[in-house]
Amino acid sequence: MEIWETIKLSISVLRQNILRTLLTMLGIIIGIASVIIILSLGQGGTASIVNQISSFGANNLTISPGAQQQGPVRSGGSVETLVRDDALAIKENIENVEAVSSSVNKSYQLIANGENINGQVSGVDAEHLTVNNLELVSGIFIEEDDVSGSSKVVVLGDENVLELFGEDANDYVIGKIVKIDLRPFRIVGVVDDSSGIYIPITTAMNTLMGQDYVNSITVMISDSELVDAAESDIEDLLLNRHEILDVDDADFSIRSSQDMISTISDVTGTLISMLSAIAAISLVVGGIGIMNIMLVTVTERTKEIGLMKAIGAKQKDILTQFLIESVVLTLSGGIVGTLIGVLITFVAAKILSIPFVVGINSILLAVGVSVAVGVVFGYYPARRGAKLNPIDALRYE
Numbered sequence: 001m002e003i004w005e006t007i008k009l010s011i012s013v014l015r016q017n018i019l020r021t022l023l024t025m026l027g028i029i030i031g032i033a034s035v036i037i038i039l040s041l042g043q044g045g046t047a048s049i050v051n052q053i054s055s056f057g058a059n060n061l062t063i064s065p066g067a068q069q070q071g072p073v074r075s076g077g078s079v080e081t082l083v084r085d086d087a088l089a090i091k092e093n094i095e096n097v098e099a100v101s102s103s104v105n106k107s108y109q110l111i112a113n114g115e116n117i118n119g120q121v122s123g124v125d126a127e128h129l130t131v132n133n134l135e136l137v138s139g140i141f142i143e144e145d146d147v148s149g150s151s152k153v154v155v156l157g158d159e160n161v162l163e164l165f166g167e168d169a170n171d172y173v174i175g176k177i178v179k180i181d182l183r184p185f186r187i188v189g190v191v192d193d194s195s196g197i198y199i200p201i202t203t204a205m206n207t208l209m210g211q212d213y214v215n216s217i218t219v220m221i222s223d224s225e226l227v228d229a230a231e232s233d234i235e236d237l238l239l240n241r242h243e244i245l246d247v248d249d250a251d252f253s254i255r256s257s258q259d260m261i262s263t264i265s266d267v268t269g270t271l272i273s274m275l276s277a278i279a280a281i282s283l284v285v286g287g288i289g290i291m292n293i294m295l296v297t298v299t300e301r302t303k304e305i306g307l308m309k310a311i312g313a314k315q316k317d318i319l320t321q322f323l324i325e326s327v328v329l330t331l332s333g334g335i336v337g338t339l340i341g342v343l344i345t346f347v348a349a350k351i352l353s354i355p356f357v358v359g360i361n362s363i364l365l366a367v368g369v370s371v372a373v374g375v376v377f378g379y380y381p382a383r384r385g386a387k388l389n390p391i392d393a394l395r396y397e
Contacts, residue, residue, distance in 0.1 A: 021329065024290055025329060025330075025332060025333035025336065026286070026289075026333075027282055027283070027285050027287070027289050027333075028283065028286040028287075028290070028330050028333030028334060028337060028370060028373065029286075029333045029337040029340065030282050030286070030337065031279060031282035031283035031337065032283070032333065032334050032337030032338055032341060032369065032370060033337040033340045033341035033344065034282060035283075035341070035362075035366065036342060036358070036366055037341050037344055037345050037348070038272060039272060039276060039362045040342070040345040040349075040357055040358045040359075040362060041345060041348055041349070041352075041354070042268060042275070043359065044345075044352075044354040044355045044356060044357040045268065045352075046265055046269075047354070047355045047357055048354040048355060049264050049268075059098075059220055059221040059222070059257075060131065060218055060220055060221070060257050061219040061230065061231055061234065061254055061255070062219075062254070062255050062256075062257075063086075063218075063234070063238070063252055063253070063254050064215075064216050064252065064254075064255070065080065065081040065082040065215070065216075066081060066252070080211075080212075080213040081252055082102075082213060082216070082252060083214060084102050084201065084205070084214055086102075087100050087101070087102035087125070087214070087217045088100075089237060089241060090217070090234055090237065090238075093237055094219075094230060094233050094234055094237065096221055096222045096223065096229075096230055097219055097220070097221060097222070097230065098130075098221065099127040099130045099219075100125070100127060100217065100218070100219050100220070101124055101125040101128040101130075101131045101217070102125060102201060102216070102217045103122050103215055103216055103217075103218070104123040104204050104205055104209055104214050104215050105120055105121070105122050105123075106120070106121060106204075106209050107119065107120050108121050108180050108181045108197075108208070109180075109181065110160070110180055110197065111179040111182075112164045112165065112177065112178035112179065113164055113165050113166075113176075115164045115165075117160065117164060119195060119197045120197065121180060121197045121198075121199060121204065121208070122196070122198050122199070122204075123198075123199055123200065123201040123202075123203065123204020123205060123209070124142065124198050124199075124201055125147060126141070126142050126143050126144045126146070127220075128141075128142070128218075129141040129191075130220065131218045131219075131220045132218065134191045135192040136190070136191055136192075137189075137191060137192050138170045138174060138189065138190045139155070139174045139187070139190055140188055141188075141198075142155060142188070142198060142199070146188075146200045146203075147201060147202050148202070150200060150202040150203045150206055150207065151200055151203060152183065152185045152186065152199075152203060152207070153186050153187075153188045153199065153200065154180065154185040154186070154187055154188070154199050155187075155188060155190070155191055155197075155198040155199075156173070156178070156187060156189075156190055156196065156197060156198075157191055157192075157195055157197065158170060158190055158191070158194065159194030159195065160195070160196070161173055161190055164178065173187050173190065174187055174188065174189070174190075175187065175188075180197075180199070180208065183208065185199060201214070219234065227256050227258070231254055231256060234254060235247065235254060283369060286330075286333070286373065287330075287373040288377065290326060290329060290373070290374070290377045290378065291377040291380065294322065294325070294326055294377075295381045295384070297322075297325070297381070322381060323375060323378050326374040326375070326378025326381070327374035327378065328374075329374060329378075330370045330371065330373045330374035330377075330378075331370045331371055333370060334367055334369065334370025335367075335370075337366065337370075338363055338366045338367070341366075342358050345358060
């Protein structure tokens with residue numbers, strides 16, 4: 001019997017009881033759809049996080065106070081091991097440094113135009129705009145004169161402007177006064193950063209926060225290929241400035257954007273694998289259901305098997321027939337599950353505002369798993385049917 005004729009016969013048999021066929025396929029459909037959704041949303045979520053980190057600068061190094069820890073979280077907050085002079089020393093002594101910005105952060109209440117909001121105020125250097133790839137909407141950013149003169153000026157994110165002054169206020173708020181911790185600050189600019197509240201770092205440290213240490217230092221390197229060398233040079237400089245002999249005793253940590261991306265990718269990859277393994281359990285359940293249905297099918301078609309053998313069909317012909325039926329069943333379920341998974345992923349990606357990612361590898365995996373389930377769980381019923389004695393099969397009632 002030719003393979004194409006066998007496939008057509010298998011499809012015809014499965015269509016004879018369409019409801020049972022659909023119910024049998026349900027486990028495969030759910031399993032494949034679940035795996036596609038988890039893999040695709042996981043990849044989309046990872047891509048979104050990577051894009052956000054990269055948007056701050058692929059050539060950036062972030063220096064945090066406190067000893068280095070494992071994982072994406074670093075010491076900071078009230079740890080007082082970094083000072084602004086460390087940032088100035090990096091700018092003056094390290095080659096291939098394009099820009100440096102130190103920062104301090106603390107939450108305060110903002111009052112303006114009869115409205116008030118709570119937000120995190122960041123004291124920053126003039127180069128913060130360049131280092132963090134921020135985009136000005138209107139006005140100007142904090143300048144060197146503002147930093148050296150401890151000026152009471154502020155740059156707000158556009159979302160904060162919306163909350164305080166209403167819609168279409170980005171242009172006319174320039175020059176307006178906003179009170180931070182009841183101290184008046186003049187608005188000089190608006191940036192495309194919904195939560196940003198930026199003031200000169202000297203004003204923040206001396207007037208607002210009363211601290212002589214910084215929470216972080218961000219360094220932009222001129223070329224991505226020079227990041228590793230610059231990181232080593234910065235480490236040596238800070239160890240020398242802090243009078244630390246052993247790098248293991250360092251009271252600071254340095255991370256590049258690539259380090260963060262690598263860590264996040266590893267964590268999300270492990271999580272996706274675990275969730276996919278859990279979702280794959282439904283494939284096993286679906287496979288067991290297919291085995292049961294195929295065993296019932298073999299029993300129902302005992303006389304048919306006897307007739308096929310009586311007219312010359314061999315065991316391998318019977319085995320092939322039932323295996324193909326099983327594979328057609330699971331492959332159909334795999335295709336339907338893939339389509340459903342892709343559709344749900346597309347809708348979820350739009351709702352979650354993450355990239356829609358469906359890799360060809362995920363689709364090939366779904367198809368491959370579907371065929372494998374059909375072969376593995378269809379083999380025993382097919383073999384059982386192939387080994388039936390033709391005389392006993394013809395007598396079966």
